[in-house]
Amino acid sequence: MIHYTLQCGQAHAFDGWFASGAAFDRQVTKGLVACPVCGGVDVERGLMAPSVSRKGNAREVAPAKSVAVTPNQMPDQMRVALQRLRAEVERRCDYVGENFAEDARRMHEGELPARAIYGETTAEQAEALADDGIAVARIPWVPRADG
């Protein structure tokens, strides 16, 4: 099972468990994943990317305000900017999937060499990281420009 932090078009955050990433995609496409608050089925996955700082160079990062826009309601310029951001993250960062929180923590502790990673976390994991001064950023994950 995979645990995803999800968000609906009304910016309600909630958790979902799925057999696999593909199963999640299938269920969302069929409108089977509904927000428990408003019943909305325009659901997308929260995705975390860290800003990795080397040891001794840590900086305080204020918690980001959460702003939600669904991709189909997004102005074109914004979608293009977010697609560029996604492309940059995919090009420059290593995808670690569900290991994100653990890897980010181990890098912070110096157990793993610092590198730029991205992947999924739960809201609880993200909060725990923030509590321990480990900077991560939640970024909107729009569909790729090429499909």
Ligand SMILES: [Zn+2]
């Ligand atoms: Zn909702």
